[in-house]
Amino acid sequence: MKKFLTSPLGHVIGAVVVFAAMFVLPIAFGGGNRIYTTFTLIAIFAIASYGMDIILSDLGEVSLGQTVFWAAGAYTTALLVIKAEWDPFLSLIVAVLISMAIALLLGMVTIRTREFVFSLVTYASAIIASAIVTNVPLFGGSDGLVGMPFLSIGGMELRSAAAFYPVALVALAVVLYAVARFRRSRLGLASRMTHLNPELTATMGFDGRKTRVLVFMLSAPASALAGWLYAYQRAYVGPDLLDQFFLLLMLTAVILPGKRILFGPLFATAILVVQQQHFSFGGDIDKIVLGGVLALVLLTSKDGLAGWFRAIAAAMNRPKATEPASDGPPARTVLSQERP
Amino acid sequence: MIQFLTQLVNGVALGAGYALLAVGWTVLLSAARLVNFSHGQMYMIGAFVTWWCMSSLGLPYFIAVPIALVVVGLVGFVLYVMMRKLVIGQNLVNLMLVTLAFGYLITGGSSILFGGNPQQIASESMKQRLYVLNTYVTMQEVLIVIAAVALYAITWFVLEKTRVGRMVRGVAEDPFLARLYGIDPAKVYAGVFVFSVASAALAGALIGPRHPILTSMGFEEVIITFLVVVLGGIGSIIGGLVAGIGLGLFIALFGAYVSPAYAMAAAFAVMLVILVVRPQGLKVRA
Numbered sequence: 001m002k003k004f005l006t007s008p009l010g011h012v013i014g015a016v017v018v019f020a021a022m023f024v025l026p027i028a029f030g031g032g033n034r035i036y037t038t039f040t041l042i043a044i045f046a047i048a049s050y051g052m053d054i055i056l057s058d059l060g061e062v063s064l065g066q067t068v069f070w071a072a073g074a075y076t077t078a079l080l081v082i083k084a085e086w087d088p089f090l091s092l093i094v095a096v097l098i099s100m101a102i103a104l105l106l107g108m109v110t111i112r113t114r115e116f117v118f119s120l121v122t123y124a125s126a127i128i129a130s131a132i133v134t135n136v137p138l139f140g141g142s143d144g145l146v147g148m149p150f151l152s153i154g155g156m157e158l159r160s161a162a163a164f165y166p167v168a169l170v171a172l173a174v175v176l177y178a179v180a181r182f183r184r185s186r187l188g189l190a191s192r193m194t195h196l197n198p199e200l201t202a203t204m205g206f207d208g209r210k211t212r213v214l215v216f217m218l219s220a221p222a223s224a225l226a227g228w229l230y231a232y233q234r235a236y237v238g239p240d241l242l243d244q245f246f247l248l249l250m251l252t253a254v255i256l257p258g259k260r261i262l263f264g265p266l267f268a269t270a271i272l273v274v275q276q277q278h279f280s281f282g283g284d285i286d287k288i289v290l291g292g293v294l295a296l297v298l299l300t301s302k303d304g305l306a307g308w309f310r311a312i313a314a315a316m317n318r319p320k321a322t323e324p325a326s327d328g329p330p331a332r333t334v335l336s337q338e339r340p
Numbered sequence: 341m342i343q344f345l346t347q348l349v350n351g352v353a354l355g356a357g358y359a360l361l362a363v364g365w366t367v368l369l370s371a372a373r374l375v376n377f378s379h380g381q382m383y384m385i386g387a388f389v390t391w392w393c394m395s396s397l398g399l400p401y402f403i404a405v406p407i408a409l410v411v412v413g414l415v416g417f418v419l420y421v422m423m424r425k426l427v428i429g430q431n432l433v434n435l436m437l438v439t440l441a442f443g444y445l446i447t448g449g450s451s452i453l454f455g456g457n458p459q460q461i462a463s464e465s466m467k468q469r470l471y472v473l474n475t476y477v478t479m480q481e482v483l484i485v486i487a488a489v490a491l492y493a494i495t496w497f498v499l500e501k502t503r504v505g506r507m508v509r510g511v512a513e514d515p516f517l518a519r520l521y522g523i524d525p526a527k528v529y530a531g532v533f534v535f536s537v538a539s540a541a542l543a544g545a546l547i548g549p550r551h552p553i554l555t556s557m558g559f560e561e562v563i564i565t566f567l568v569v570v571l572g573g574i575g576s577i578i579g580g581l582v583a584g585i586g587l588g589l590f591i592a593l594f595g596a597y598v599s600p601a602y603a604m605a606a607a608f609a610v611m612l613v614i615l616v617v618r619p620q621g622l623k624v625r626a
Contacts, residue, residue: 288449
């Protein structure tokens with residue numbers, strides 16, 4: 001079963017089921033503006049989280065600067081569309097390129113750093129980006145940039161949440177396909193290897209540093225695309241895009257289900273967005289909920305909800321102590337024990 | 341000239357505060373290889389507990405500060421107990437993330453407890469001035485400098501000259517072999533973690549009176565701490581003090597003569613140059 005779920009065919013069937021459900025569910029829930037907004041936000045935040053996913057799950061590093069790419073996407077779009085009246089899709093291309101350029105720069109700077117140094121430098125980049133957008137008049141200061149027009153495709157303005165939702169859904173499909181392809185690609189393999197065994201990476205002829213920078217650059221377009229969508233969805237952009245909230249949301253979306261599960265971030269984002277949109281307890285308690293969920297998962301399971309399910313399944317399959325010992329070999333041999 | 345002198349004095353006070361903020365992290369990082377992203381929130385709670393003790397219980401500042409240290413130390417101990425398994429297993433990625441999550445959770449909790457408005461710690465030392473040449477410093481700033489130098493001196497002495505210091509250094513060197521000498525790494529990690537958060541709280545309680553305090557504080561403090569620790573040479577106690585004061589002077593002078601809004605960005609740029617030019621300086625020194 002697990003083999004099927006992680007196979008290409010399993011992913012295709014899974015994608016068809018998931019997208020059919022995402023298309024039908026808003027209608028099933030009554031199809032109101034609020035419902036479509038919730039589903040649109042799920043798609044947008046999930047897209048942003050997939051950028052984080054390939055860094056965290058495949059490269060094994062914690063990028064705390066992913067909000068920079070997301071904000072870069074939103075700000076570039078707002079600047080080009082509001083101030084220069086650019087075409088939305090042309091602005092998307094520029095937004096993606098700018099986010100990749102920032103990723104290249106950050107990737108080159110952090111090329112020889114690992115673990116907490118990498119995380120802190122990326123974290124600092126978000127704080128510096130926040131100082132820049134708040135202080136540079138071009139970015140509208142703390143008010144941000146207002147006056148985003150409706151997204152228009154082929155001369156048709158998408159004025160309602162229901163009309164905008166399919167765009168977010170298509171973008172999500174593109175990103176999911178790209179992530180699945182990445183994981184099967186040579187770069188995806190090199191990325192995993194760099195994470196799990198850097199020495200082996202070199203032996204197999206991969207350039208670990210180049211791989212890290214490339215994966216970092218690949219993570220940026222997903223977050224920038226989400227930023228582009230969010231700028232249109234919300235109709236304005238502001239320095240709050242660099243808030244901890246979005247960073248925690250992306251991290252939780254990846255960690256909650258368990259890393260490297262293709263539909264995991266989408267599933268987790270759905271839970272988090274529905275809580276924030278429909279069962280919100282107010283800003284401060286929501287912070288406790290988001291921080292609490294992330295901390296709880298990390299403290300209790302090595303691999304998110306998937307780890308919990310595995311532990312429950314293992315507990316249920318474990319033979320009872322009163323049963324006579326079987327003659328066969330033990331079901332699972334511990335080959336290596338982690339140093340405490 | 342007067343402005344320069346004022347900025348110099350201001351820079352030393354600011355830098356001593358940065359150094360105070362970073363001392364716990366330096367020890368924590370070198371002894372336990374643990375990076376605490378909620379360090380800034382410990383600074384924030386330190387400031388807020390001090391304020392609360394003074395405004396709600398009517399306690400004098402010098403009684404409120406030790407209470408804040410004890411409260412934050414206890415919070416730190418509870419956090420450590422929860423993270424114990426991750427610390428002992430040295431699961432660094434999850435440790436980073438869990439402390440980040442704690443930080444966010446603490447920010448939300450503190451807003452509920454202390455309210456969302458800016459508050460002012462009414463320390464009498466802010467009103468007392470000491471004149472130096474043509475400029476002056478407040479007694480609070482003098483207090484920050486004295487506390488920073490004293491804390492660094494004590495930390496250096498404890499680490500280098502005492503049995504406790506040998507235990508900490510032993511665990512930093514090799515936690516598994518340290519067991520052979522009867523040292524329990526878990527206890528050392530707990531002690532170092534509590535010291536680290538309490539020192540952040542001390543920084544919050546001492547620096548807090550200089551500005552209005554907000555429960556949203558803390559995120560920038562982590563970056564300042566990181567800058568000090570990196571610039572001082574990771575794990576180096578004396579380096580931390582020098583780097584803290586150096587960073588304070590840089591920010592005060594850059595803020596006065598170039599741009600206050602980009603002072604922190606400029607300091608960060610300096611760090612980026614160091615990252616590119618001298619990445620070997622970033623290795624954890626035990």
